[in-house]
Amino acid sequence: MSFYSLDYEKERFIQLAKKNTRSFYEHHDQIPSSAGQVELAKELVEEMKEIGLEAYYNKKTAFAIGKLSKNVTDDITPIGFFAHVDTADFNANNIRPQVHEHYDGQKIVLDQAKNIVLDSAEFPDLLTLKDQTLITSDGHTLLGVDDKAGITGALAMLRYLTEHSEIEHGDVFVAFGPDEEIGCGGQYFDIADFPGVEFAYTLDNGRPGDFTYDTFNASEVTIHIKGTVVHPGEAYGLMVNATTLMNDFLSNLPQDQVPEKSRNHDGYFLVLHTQSSVDHADISMIIRDFDQAEFNHKEQFIYNLVKKLNQKYGKGRFTVKIREQYENIYNYIKDKPYIVNLALDAYRKSGLTTNVHSFRGGTDGNFISPKGIPTPNLFNGGGNYHGRYEYVTVEQIDKLAETLTNIIMEHLRQTRNGRNEKPLEKYW
Ligand SMILES: [Zn+2]
Incomplete structure (x- = not known):
């Protein structure tokens, strides 16, 4: 019928x-x-x-x-x-x-x-x-x-x-x-x-x-990192390698909150693309989470990490932009x-x-x-x-x-x- x-x-x-x-x-x-x-x-x-x-x-x-x-x-x-x-x-x-x-x-x-x-x-x-x-x-x-x-x-x-x-x-x-x-x-x-x-x-x-x-809450994160280029032979105490700073950032991300370890109602951070040289580095990533508080927490985590790394490497080395894509x-x-x-x-x-x-x-x-x-x-x-x-x-x-x-x-x-x-x- x-x-x-x-x-x-x-x-x-x-x-x-x-x-x-x-x-x-x-x-x-x-x-x-x-x-x-x-x-x-x-x-x-x-x-x-x-x-x-x-x-x-x-x-x-x-x-x-x-x-x-x-x-x-x-x-x-x-x-x-x-x-x-x-x-x-x-x-x-x-x-x-x-x-x-x-x-x-x-x-x-x-x-x-x-x-x-x-x-x-x-x-x-x-x-x-x-x-x-x-x-x-x-x-x-x-x-x-x-x-x-x-x-x-x-x-x-x-x-x-x-x-x-x-x-x-x-x-x-x-x-x-x-x-x-x-x-x-x-x-x-x-x-x-x-x-x-x-x-x-x-x-x-x-x-x-x-x-x-x-559904997910979603945002897009872009991070820019400024290095300082000096001739490698005279670099002692002067060179700041943006690639090293980028690696520091990446290794501080929660390693268990990634898509391949997330399911059901879990959220995640996903690094989509990176590029780096001594002079500068760029990271593009996305944040996803169902829960509004958890989502806000994830965004705040990024802001805090950038702040911490700027304290470590000098003000203005890291800049971050977070753009909200859509809301649950x-x-x-x-x-x-x-x-x-x-x-x-x-x-x-x-x-x-x-x-x-x-x-x-x-x-x-x-x-x-x-x-x-x-x-x-x-x-x-x-x-x-x-x-x-x-x-x-x-x-x-x-x-x-x-x-x-x-x-x-x-x-x-x-x-x-x-x-x-x-x-x-x-x-x-
Ligand atoms: Zn469709």
């Missing part, structure tokens, strides 16, 4: 997947970073109009915006959904989606000659998708499940609601945005395009049932449990097993939440994101459409009968 039309969802996803909408960090000074994204966003505007929404393309932000107006007289707050049109940093030329009807759980040879095989022995999650309609790439490109599955699910939900006008609902806003994969899209979003929206959800990575409202969504959700409870109530109504987990990264919601619209993440289905082994099933996309519809219906029901305000429990 499907919720909407599996045929529509399959065909629409395949059409979307074929479009090259890869984003490029090297063009992040343009909005959006590639022309394919503009084309797709404009096409989605036309489709939303055809479905019956008010829709437009925001030229400044490259977002396609749609509004499905409420069909009740209740005083109900609008809610929003986001999916992104761009795909990750992987070949997206000539994407040829392959459909495997009634997937048998066995390995799939994507390219015999090049021995490109999608094997359930290597990716055991595939075994949970037996008998479903599995879609993969031909092994030479990504498929673009992330986030074309999210877009397809949202379109199916909009079609379902407009075809079933007897279903009551409040205002629903949808935004299809650019450049999520290069960390820009959410920053561009203009909340004037979501008037009155109380909260929203992104439809990004994750399996049906996954839910995320806890949890900071904006923790006092608003309804946003989480509503989604999880809808998950249960859709027959999903809920899996609330922390996400060791950032999403569009990290940029949208501080603008005033708290935005945790739902899911888009599929797996093996960002590469040649990406896959999704039509049934997972259908489950997304059903879940979105249930969120909308549940929001009206709980607006009328009382919101589920059960306080959030720390699950980590």
